[in-house]
Amino acid sequence: MTPPGALVTGATSSLGRAVTTTLTGMGFAVVETSLDTPPSPGPTHLTADLSLGSVAEQVVDRATDLVGPLYAVVCIAGRMPVGRIEDATDADLDAAMRGSFATFFNVTRAAVTQMPPGGSIVAVSSVNATLAAPGVAAYAASKGAVDALVRQVALDQASRGIRVNAVAPGLIDDGRVPGAGAGYPRGTAVTTDEVAAAIGFLASPSASGITGVVLPVDAGLSITSPVSFLRQDLAERLRPSNPPRSGT
Numbered sequence: 001m002t003p004p005g006a007l008v009t010g011a012t013s014s015l016g017r018a019v020t021t022t023l024t025g026m027g028f029a030v031v032e033t034s035l036d037t038p039p040s041p042g043p044t045h046l047t048a049d050l051s052l053g054s055v056a057e058q059v060v061d062r063a064t065d066l067v068g069p070l071y072a073v074v075c076i077a078g079r080m081p082v083g084r085i086e087d088a089t090d091a092d093l094d095a096a097m098r099g100s101f102a103t104f105f106n107v108t109r110a111a112v113t114q115m116p117p118g119g120s121i122v123a124v125s126s127v128n129a130t131l132a133a134p135g136v137a138a139y140a141a142s143k144g145a146v147d148a149l150v151r152q153v154a155l156d157q158a159s160r161g162i163r164v165n166a167v168a169p170g171l172i173d174d175g176r177v178p179g180a181g182a183g184y185p186r187g188t189a190v191t192t193d194e195v196a197a198a199i200g201f202l203a204s205p206s207a208s209g210i211t212g213v214v215l216p217v218d219a220g221l222s223i224t225s226p227v228s229f230l231r232q233d234l235a236e237r238l239r240p241s242n243p244p245r246s247g248t
Contacts, residue, residue, distance in 0.1 A: 003029040005067035006203070007060065009050055009107060010076030012038050014174045015124065018196035019074055026200055028072060031063040035077070050077060051098035056106035064114055072203040073111045073121045075104045078142070085137040096138035101145040108153055108164070117161030120203045123150055124195075125166040127218050143168075147214050154212030163211040165202045169195050170218030185220035194219075 006023050010016045011032030020030050030044065037047045044066055050056045064070060079099030104123050111121060128136055129143035147166060154164040173180040173189040181188035198217045201207055216222045 002068055003027050004071035005063065005069055006030045006072035006074070007033065007063045007070050007107070007111070008074045008076065009033045009103060010078065010124075011045070012036055013076060014192050015172065015195055016076050018192040019076065019199050022193075022196040022200040023072060023074070023203065026204060028203075029067040031066050033059055033063075033077075050107055051102040053106045053109070056103070057110045060107065060110040060114060069116045069119075070111060070114065071116065071119050073107060073115070073119075074199055074203065075107055075121070075123045077103045078124065078139075080136060080139040082135050082139075084135055088138050093138045093141075096142040097145070100139070100142035101149070104146050105149060108149070112153070112157055112160075112162055115162050118205065118208075119162045120207070121153070121162065121164045122199050122202045123164075123166040124199075125150070125168040125214055127168050127170045127216065127222050129168060129214070131222060150214060151212045158211060163202075163207070165207070165210060165212065166214045167195060167198050167202065167217045168214050168222075170216075170221040181219065183224070185224055188219060189221075190217055190219045 004027070006028040008016055008020050008023065008030055011020055012034040016032070016034070020032055023030050031046065032044060033046045033048055033050065035049055038045065046059055046062060048055050048059050050059060060070070077099060079095040108121055123146050125146045126143040128140040129147045132140065150164050150166045157164060169190055171180055171189045172195060173191055195217050198215060202210065202215065
């Protein structure tokens with residue numbers, strides 16, 4: 001039996017690598033794409049700037065040639081220029097919108113013309129689309145646009161049996177930032193593997209009834225009052241004094 005095909009953009013990031021591993025473990029034949037060429041690219045790695053519509057079409061065509069019909073497309077690629085809006089340059093806005101939104105738009109536009117019924121598209125959004133954080137004006141705007149497009153394409157493609165969803169991570173703890181989860185309800189941020197598992201679920205037939213959803217994968221950040229970040233005494237009330245007991 002031929003394994004179902006999948007396309008992962010932004011594949012050289014830590015999340016991209018985790019998603020490829022997850023989908024491969026689920027039985028998908030994965031084609032990886034990224035803007036940069038990895039040190040040892042495999043036969044199913046394509047280096048491409050997917051913010052260009054014609055390039056996205058070529059990549060989807062090539063991926064289909066390599067692994068057959070694409071039953072899963074995961075759009076991870078994105079850029080995060082840092083700066084308040086008064087300091088943001090045209091280049092910052094272009095990098096954020098093209099790196100996150102245009103890439104998702106172009107890949108989705110190309111994929112839906114070839115994707116079979118039962119196919120799933122998953123975008124990586126961010127809690128910053130709905131929760132403001134200092135200095136990420138262009139990035140937040142680009143992720144808000146991603147969320148809007150998820151809902152629109154999910155509606156437009158529902159009759160064709162194609163699902164479109166997104167995950168919205170908070171800070172992803174990849175071990176490079178000590179104490180990254182301070183202030184989170186469970187005391188830790190999400191890991192790449194946890195976000196990848198959520199993406200794998202949305203890409204799978206197990207999520208066949210889910211479309212048009214932006215799923216927070218943020219270790220509870222989006223349900224947490226900002227007071228918990230500002231007052232340590234209240235933050236401590238969220239943490240159990242004793243470990244949870246097993247059983248009922």
